[in-house]
Amino acid sequence: MSTTNPAKPKKQMTGAEALIKCLENFGVEYIFGLSGGAAIPIFDALVGSRIKLVLVRHEQGATHIADGYARATGKPGVVLVTSGPGATNTVTGIMTAHMDSVPMIVLTGQTISPMLGKDAFQESDIFGITMPVVKHSYLVRNTNDIPRIIKEAFHITNTGRPGPILIDLPKDITSAPFTGNSLNPPMDLPGYHVPDKGRLTDIKKIAKLFNESSRPLLLIGHGAVLSRAGDAIKKLAYKLQAPVTNTLLGKGEFPETDPLSLGMLGMHGTAYANKALTRCDLICSIGSRWDDRINGNPPKFCPGAKKIHIDIDAAEMGKIVQPDACCVGDARLVVEELLKYVKPHDTKNWLKELDGYRQQYPLKFETKGGLTAQYVLHELQEIIQGKAIVTTDVGQHQMWSAQFNLSTEGRKWISSGGAGTMGFGFPAAIGAQFGRPNDLVVAVVGDGGFQMTLAELSTLYNSKLPVKVLIIDNKYLGMVRQWQELFFDNRLSGVDLEGNPDFVKLAEAYRIKGVHIGHVHECRAKLKEAIDHPGPVVIHAEVIKEDNVFPMVPAGKSADEMIIEAPSKDKKLEKPTGST
Amino acid sequence: MAQKSDKRKDIHTVSMLVANKPGVLVRCAQVFARRGFNIDALVVSASVNPKFSRMTITATGDPGTLEQIVKQTSKLIDVIHCGEHTRKDSIDREYALIKIKSGSPASKAAIRKLVKSRAHVLDENNGAIIVGQTGTTEELDSLEESLKKFGIIEMVRSGKLVMAKGKEPT
Numbered sequence A: 001m002s003t004t005n006p007a008k009p010k011k012q013m014t015g016a017e018a019l020i021k022c023l024e025n026f027g028v029e030y031i032f033g034l035s036g037g038a039a040i041p042i043f044d045a046l047v048g049s050r051i052k053l054v055l056v057r058h059e060q061g062a063t064h065i066a067d068g069y070a071r072a073t074g075k076p077g078v079v080l081v082t083s084g085p086g087a088t089n090t091v092t093g094i095m096t097a098h099m100d101s102v103p104m105i106v107l108t109g110q111t112i113s114p115m116l117g118k119d120a121f122q123e124s125d126i127f128g129i130t131m132p133v134v135k136h137s138y139l140v141r142n143t144n145d146i147p148r149i150i151k152e153a154f155h156i157t158n159t160g161r162p163g164p165i166l167i168d169l170p171k172d173i174t175s176a177p178f179t180g181n182s183l184n185p186p187m188d189l190p191g192y193h194v195p196d197k198g199r200l201t202d203i204k205k206i207a208k209l210f211n212e213s214s215r216p217l218l219l220i221g222h223g224a225v226l227s228r229a230g231d232a233i234k235k236l237a238y239k240l241q242a243p244v245t246n247t248l249l250g251k252g253e254f255p256e257t258d259p260l261s262l263g264m265l266g267m268h269g270t271a272y273a274n275k276a277l278t279r280c281d282l283i284c285s286i287g288s289r290w291d292d293r294i295n296g297n298p299p300k301f302c303p304g305a306k307k308i309h310i311d312i313d314a315a316e317m318g319k320i321v322q323p324d325a326c327c328v329g330d331a332r333l334v335v336e337e338l339l340k341y342v343k344p345h346d347t348k349n350w351l352k353e354l355d356g357y358r359q360q361y362p363l364k365f366e367t368k369g370g371l372t373a374q375y376v377l378h379e380l381q382e383i384i385q386g387k388a389i390v391t392t393d394v395g396q397h398q399m400w401s402a403q404f405n406l407s408t409e410g411r412k413w414i415s416s417g418g419a420g421t422m423g424f425g426f427p428a429a430i431g432a433q434f435g436r437p438n439d440l441v442v443a444v445v446g447d448g449g450f451q452m453t454l455a456e457l458s459t460l461y462n463s464k465l466p467v468k469v470l471i472i473d474n475k476y477l478g479m480v481r482q483w484q485e486l487f488f489d490n491r492l493s494g495v496d497l498e499g500n501p502d503f504v505k506l507a508e509a510y511r512i513k514g515v516h517i518g519h520v521h522e523c524r525a526k527l528k529e530a531i532d533h534p535g536p537v538v539i540h541a542e543v544i545k546e547d548n549v550f551p552m553v554p555a556g557k558s559a560d561e562m563i564i565e566a567p568s569k570d571k572k573l574e575k576p577t578g579s580t
Numbered sequence B: 001m002a003q004k005s006d007k008r009k010d011i012h013t014v015s016m017l018v019a020n021k022p023g024v025l026v027r028c029a030q031v032f033a034r035r036g037f038n039i040d041a042l043v044v045s046a047s048v049n050p051k052f053s054r055m056t057i058t059a060t061g062d063p064g065t066l067e068q069i070v071k072q073t074s075k076l077i078d079v080i081h082c083g084e085h086t087r088k089d090s091i092d093r094e095y096a097l098i099k100i101k102s103g104s105p106a107s108k109a110a111i112r113k114l115v116k117s118r119a120h121v122l123d124e125n126n127g128a129i130i131v132g133q134t135g136t137t138e139e140l141d142s143l144e145e146s147l148k149k150f151g152i153i154e155m156v157r158s159g160k161l162v163m164a165k166g167k168e169p170t
Helices: A015-025 A037-046 A059-073 A091-099 A143-157 A171-175 A200-212 A222-226 A230-240 A271-279 A331-338 A348-360 A373-384 A396-404 A425-435 A447-463 A478-487 A503-509 A520-532 B002-008 B024-034 B063-075 B105-118 B137-150
Strands: A030-033 A052-055 A077-081 A104-110 A136-139 A164-170 A216-220 A244-246 A261-264 A282-286 A306-311 A325-328 A389-392 A441-446 A468-473 A513-517 A537-542 B011-019 B038-046 B052-060 B079-085 B090-101 B120-125 B128-135 B152-157 B161-164
Touching: A015 A037, A015 A143, A015 A164, A015 A171, A030 A037, A030 A059, A037 A077, A037 A104, A037 A164, A037 A171, A052 A447, A059 A077, A059 A091, A059 A104, A059 A425, A059 A447, A091 A104, A091 A164, A104 A143, A104 A171, A136 A143, A143 A164, A143 A171, A164 A171, A200 A282, A200 A306, A200 A325, A200 A331, A216 A230, A222 A230, A222 A331, A230 A331, A244 A271, A261 A271, A261 A396, A271 A348, A282 A331, A306 A331, A373 A396, A373 A441, A373 A468, A373 A520, A389 A396, A389 A425, A396 A441, A396 A468, A396 A478, A425 A441, A425 A447, A441 A447, A447 A468, A447 A503, A468 A520, A503 A513, A503 A537, A513 A520, A520 A537, B011 B024, B011 B063, B011 B090, B011 B161, B024 B038, B024 B052, B024 B063, B024 B079, B063 B079, B090 B137, B105 B120, B105 B128, B105 B137, B128 B137, B137 B152
Parallel strands: A030 A052, A030 A077, A077 A104, A104 A164, A136 A164, A216 A244, A216 A282, A244 A261, A282 A306, A306 A325, A389 A441, A441 A468, A468 A537, A513 A537
Antiparallel strands: B011 B052, B011 B079, B038 B052, B090 B128, B090 B152, B090 B161, B120 B128
16 A cells, blocks of 8 residues: 555646546546547557556447446446547537536546647637537636636536536646646635525425325436435335335436336326326426437426426426426435424325226237337346446337336436437446346347447457346337338338448457347247356347337327327327427 | 507517526527527626626517426526516616718717707717616617607617516516
């Protein structure tokens, strides 16, 4: 053990060396990145550092890997890229993290300060470009500011409502000698305040509404996962005997296998969760933002129910739903306090009514007529039994996976919710596996999304991580095809993925094991073989081409207008009025 | 005029104390733009503490959206404080410079007479008179209206400055 004070800089340090030292002091294990001219001083400072550099093949991949790492561990993911295109390639990943409140620090190299704004080679105004999609950002103007900025970035990114931070580092700033006194200077954030346990008067008002309700419903969102509110929510649900539903990103914080769980609600949620929305007399959102996937028509949302909103972000209050009572604070702390004021409930009739819906409208799928995505995902669930970390891409497979892969713990379901970023699932799985090397990690992806970031197969091979990639291949951009079939007279346009590669051969070209599944009868055994393989595997499941996700609440509609199962072919559905 | 006063109902004045750093103005303006609020006037000035600047934004839009804008602006790390102000809790003033054609000696005299009680003549040159005045938005609107008949060449207005009444900080 060294006895030197890590806060005291050694002599003759460059700005880049001070930067890396600060990252080490914050316990950063990995940096995900791709080098380039303006970032060379920073990559140089990484030589000999205890931080492991993971070299990706495209900067977008680095951001999604960092995102998966952050969601799986709760620690911020760190990305390092160069200026210009290197920096702009991170924008999708930053926006993805921003939409889903993920802690991430993106370090971008930049041209030298005197050339800023003069169209220098590989100059992009990444500070300006990313402004709407970051929680905060810095353009470093002074080498000696680096330790303060890094300290502020780590504080901001993972407190309150987490979000990505971008730090743009001109090459002259990282090359210049660091002459500051400390690597641990005070922060200067007079405008940043983190809400914690919330106001007691608000909590008492919420408790009063609960105590007056007879058909309460708890809605669990990502905020509950981020604050690890699960235990408190379990106590609350049991004390109130309240059914629990979750958003796509809230999966697992309250176990979906619990008898009180209705599973996911919303556009492709369970019919019984959506029925509960139409019938509850109180709905309490814990860390969700009443997003348009669960609330397509705000004026008709939960008619007759009192709305309660618990969220750490004051700007969410009244944004979509005007709450009858609300509390700005950390989900776990607020719920723990709330527990003291709510009374045990008798909700037998309410739970019985919901059980009726559960019997009447179970999730179901065809087992005849070829291999369906639902069948593959159902079989996967049977094998992993909630033990794996599941990441997904975006589209039909994501919704089926959300329906059939029941989560029993927070941070075991990683999916791009707000942004709906195709190409997210595979790199996010690599990041999750870096963060939790002893867990089984399965990426469920579509054939469309996988091809957007498959270059990271090299990163996977190099890392020797045992990530399992399950490609649900229907040779379509399936969700768009579903919309075109249902709402646009089946006029298919821009959805046929003819020309897909042979994914098994593709995996093998990257020296990764490939497994093909084409039939129902071989599905379980082949899946099991792949999951049990000690190294990385790409599983190519060729499923029937034309299948639709149900239930479906068309965009812009309310839960009572849900389509529970496939409508007859001649039934014409009106075009949705809501967003995508 | 009736139309103008109807419009005024949806005009809001927001004051914020922000970190005195590059980029802060863009971050704040983005919140307004994304919600479709047109910024009618904007004043950025020094505050007593050189670390912070004062921004006063006058913008048009519905009150519900404004509430969201205030919340989202408050969320910005570089914003120390952000709030809407009304005449009940604050005073506001702005400044106008108006350039008028001076024309014939008779019209010059008429301008001077009109201006005498309501504004200051700041310059007379090459057939143009520049008058200046401080006042509430309504007072300056009315001054503009009464000068129209002489032919206004151009006008520059500062935008509102706002300060909270009493000991409350703005």
